[in-house]
Amino acid sequence: MSDLVVENLVAGYGDARVLHGVHLTVGEGEICAILGPNGAGKTTLLRALSGMVKARGTVRLGGADLSGRSPDALARQGVAHVPEGRGTFMPLTVEENLRLGAFVRRGKAQVEADLARIHAYFPALRTRLKQTAGSLSGGEQQMLAIGRALMLRPRLLLLDEPSLGLAPLVTRELFRIVQAINQEERTTVVVVEQNAHLALGIAQQAHVLETGRIVLSGTAAEIRADEQVAQSYLGYRV
Ligand SMILES: Nc1ncnc2c1ncn2[C@@H]1O[C@H](COP(=O)(O)OP(=O)(O)OP(=O)(O)O)[C@@H](O)[C@H]1O
Numbered sequence: 001m002s003d004l005v006v007e008n009l010v011a012g013y014g015d016a017r018v019l020h021g022v023h024l025t026v027g028e029g030e031i032c033a034i035l036g037p038n039g040a041g042k043t044t045l046l047r048a049l050s051g052m053v054k055a056r057g058t059v060r061l062g063g064a065d066l067s068g069r070s071p072d073a074l075a076r077q078g079v080a081h082v083p084e085g086r087g088t089f090m091p092l093t094v095e096e097n098l099r100l101g102a103f104v105r106r107g108k109a110q111v112e113a114d115l116a117r118i119h120a121y122f123p124a125l126r127t128r129l130k131q132t133a134g135s136l137s138g139g140e141q142q143m144l145a146i147g148r149a150l151m152l153r154p155r156l157l158l159l160d161e162p163s164l165g166l167a168p169l170v171t172r173e174l175f176r177i178v179q180a181i182n183q184e185e186r187t188t189v190v191v192v193e194q195n196a197h198l199a200l201g202i203a204q205q206a207h208v209l210e211t212g213r214i215v216l217s218g219t220a221a222e223i224r225a226d227e228q229v230a231q232s233y234l235g236y237r238v
Contacts, residue, residue, distance in 0.1 A: 001027065001028050002025040002026065002027055002028070003026055003027060003028035003029070003030070003061065003062055003155070003156070003188045004024075004025065004026040004032075004049075004059075004060070004061055004156060004188055004190070005025050005058070005059070005060040005061075006022055006023060006024045006025070006049070006057070006058070006059055007023055007057055007058040008021045008022075008023060008056075008057040008058065009021065009022040009023075009045070009048055009055050009056070009057035009058075009059065010022075010055060010056045010057055011044055011045075011047075011048040011053050011054065011055035011056070011057075012044070012053075013044075013053070017212070018041040018044040018212050019041050019044055019045060019048060019055070019212045020211070020212040020213050021057070021213065022041075022045060022057070022209070022212070022213065022214055023214060024207050024214055024217065026188055026190060026205065027188075027204065027205070028062075028186070028188060029182065029186035029187070029188055030182075030188060030189075030203075030204045030205060031178075031179070031182050031188075031189040031191065031202050031203045031204055031205075032188075032189065032190045032191070032203060032204070032205050032206065032207065033191055033192075033193060033196070033199035033200055033202075033203035033205075033206040033207075033220065033223075034046075034190060034191070034192045034193075034206070034207055034208075034209055035193070035196050035199065035206060035207070035208050035209070035223070035229065035233050036208055036209035036210055037210065037232070040209045040210050040211060040212065041209055041211070041212040042160075042192040042209055043083075043084055043160055043161075043192065044212075045192075045209065046081060046083075046158045046160050046190065046192060047081075047083075049074075049079065049081070049156075049158055049190070050071055050074055050075075050079050050080075050081035050158055051069055051070050051071035051072075051073070051074045051079075052071055052081065052083075054068075055068070056068075061077060061078070061079065061155060061156055062078075062155060064077060066079070075103075075104055075152060076104045077155070078152065078153070078154050078155030078156060079154065079155070079156045079158065080149035080150070080152045080154035080156070080157050080158065081149070081158040081160075082142075082145045082146055082148075082149050082157070082158065082159050082160065082162065083145075083160050084160040084161045084164060084192075085164075086141050086142055086144075086145040087145060088133040088141055088144050088145050088148070089133060090132065090133050090134035091132055091133075091134060092132065092133060093129065093130050093131060093132055093133070094125055094128050094129050094130070094131055094132075094133060094136070094144055095115075095129040095130065097133050097144055097148050098115060098118060098125075098144070098147055098148055098151055099111065099115075099151075100148065100151075101147070101148035101149060101150070101151030101152060102114060102151040102152075104152060111151075114150070114151050114153065115151075117150070118147040118150050118151065121147070121150070121177055121180065121181060122143040122144075122146075122147050122177065124140055124143060125140065125143055125144060125147055128140065137170075138165050138166050138170070139166050139167070139170035139171075139173070139174065142162055142166065142174060143174065143177070146159070146162070146174075146177070146178070146181075150181065153185075154187055155187065155188060156187070156188045156189075156190070157178075157181070157182075157187050157188070157189045157190075158189075158190050159178065159189065159190070159191040159192065159193075160192045161192055161193060161194060162174055162175075162178070162191065162193065163175075163193060163194070163195045163198060164194070171195065171198060172198070175198050175201070175202050178191070178202060179202045182202075191203070196229070196233035196234050197234060200220045200223060200224050200234075201220075203220045204219065204220060205217070205218065205219055205220060205223075206218065206219075206220050206223040208223065208229060208233075216228075216229065
């Protein structure tokens with residue numbers, strides 16, 4: 001069953017249109033990778049889904065119509081966005097950043113349970129709760145950004161370039177954790193990622209976005225086997 005349904009999504013900045021009618025569906029509890037060249041509109045797509053950029057068209061999540069909602073309303077409906085560059089509050093501590101992620105959650109017990117849950121996914125954060133986010137390594141900051149998003153108990157997790165600037169070992173660990181979150185919590189994930197090998201390694205399905213349109217959709221295996229994808233994004237010929 002489709003969890004996320006996007007129909008004819010149009011978005012841009014001022015007069016500059018970036019998304020020209022995007023259609024895509026993501027199955028419930030699935031990981032979907034979005035591939036595409038620089039400037040294709042991948043970040044804009046995630047921003048449109050989290051309400052950071054105004055968009056026209058239809059967005060449904062779990063059957064609920066979320067079209068045109070504000071970022072706050074979308075967060076309350078379970079849409080969590082981890083932007084490129086992470087968006088953590090550097091002067092605040094790890095714990096303060098995590099607690100900020102709970103802004104739509106009610107009840108102390110629930111928040112404490114969520115903190116424990118996030119510490120279990122990211123043990124490195126548990127030992128650094130009183131450190132400022134700015135003092136963390138790049139990988140730890142990305143973990144904190146994802147941890148903060150998890151405080152929402154999201155139904156839909158949007159990840160923008162999680163591997164950006166991270167060492168390969170750290171990136172692999174991060175993707176392993178994203179996969180664990182998806183499997184344990186059945187969170188639907190949309191991940192924009194330059195490292196197509198990694199993204200297709202954890203995704204069930206993928207879409208290629210070029211100049212604001214989806215030009216190819218399929219299972220991760222189908223997309224991996226596509227000659228054009230292999231040459232453009234995987235660096236080999238099939
Ligand atoms: N805040 C903004 N204001 C105006 N134009 C923007 C803004 N952000 C992005 N754009 C433009 O929108 C287009 C799509 O950008 P976007 O960041 O969505 O692409 P992308 O596929 O994520 O690219 P990249 O892989 O380089 O991050 C580009 O032409 C970009 O210059």
